[in-house]
Amino acid sequence: MFNLNMSILNKKSKYGLLSKLFHWLTAAGLLIQIPLGFFLVDLEFDQTRIDIENYHILFGVILFYATLMRLTFKLLTPTPDFIESAFLGQKLIAKLNHLLLYLALLTVTISGILKKLFNGESIVIFFKKINLTYNYELSEQFYSIHVLANYVLIGLITLHILAVLFHKILLRENILKRIL
Numbered sequence: 001m002f003n004l005n006m007s008i009l010n011k012k013s014k015y016g017l018l019s020k021l022f023h024w025l026t027a028a029g030l031l032i033q034i035p036l037g038f039f040l041v042d043l044e045f046d047q048t049r050i051d052i053e054n055y056h057i058l059f060g061v062i063l064f065y066a067t068l069m070r071l072t073f074k075l076l077t078p079t080p081d082f083i084e085s086a087f088l089g090q091k092l093i094a095k096l097n098h099l100l101l102y103l104a105l106l107t108v109t110i111s112g113i114l115k116k117l118f119n120g121e122s123i124v125i126f127f128k129k130i131n132l133t134y135n136y137e138l139s140e141q142f143y144s145i146h147v148l149a150n151y152v153l154i155g156l157i158t159l160h161i162l163a164v165l166f167h168k169i170l171l172r173e174n175i176l177k178r179i180l
Helices: 017-041 047-076 088-118 136-170
Strands: 123-125 128-130
Touching: 017 047, 017 136, 047 088, 047 123, 088 123, 088 136
Parallel strands: none
Antiparallel strands: 123 128
């Protein structure tokens, strides 16, 4: 029988290796994806834009899969306890922010996928090539959702980072060490 090393899994006091990998790979992916998306908006339609957009789509689909795997892992393993000094409001805000981060990540990736599909392009999802009938109006609606969800995601990421800084600087708690 295969025995997992327990440092891979979450503990009550800190995140395990898999949670840390999911967290930092998602952060790195978003650090690439968000600026790349803004960069694409200003490009003229040519082969360079198509090439960059194809990378943006590829990384977006990878982030979609990573988010699904991360959520599955989160459901199957315990989440570390909050630090003892955390009050109820902090716990509620942290849980709500994490929930909204996942929701925004899924909204960004799914709306991007649907925008491309309704634009008449095909995408491989779960090893199956998917095509939808071209629908300009739906494509534009999903593009608007994609853009709005990105701004929401940026706001939530900013709140997430500010919370870590708040804990470190004002409360003198190094909560960052739990995910490092």
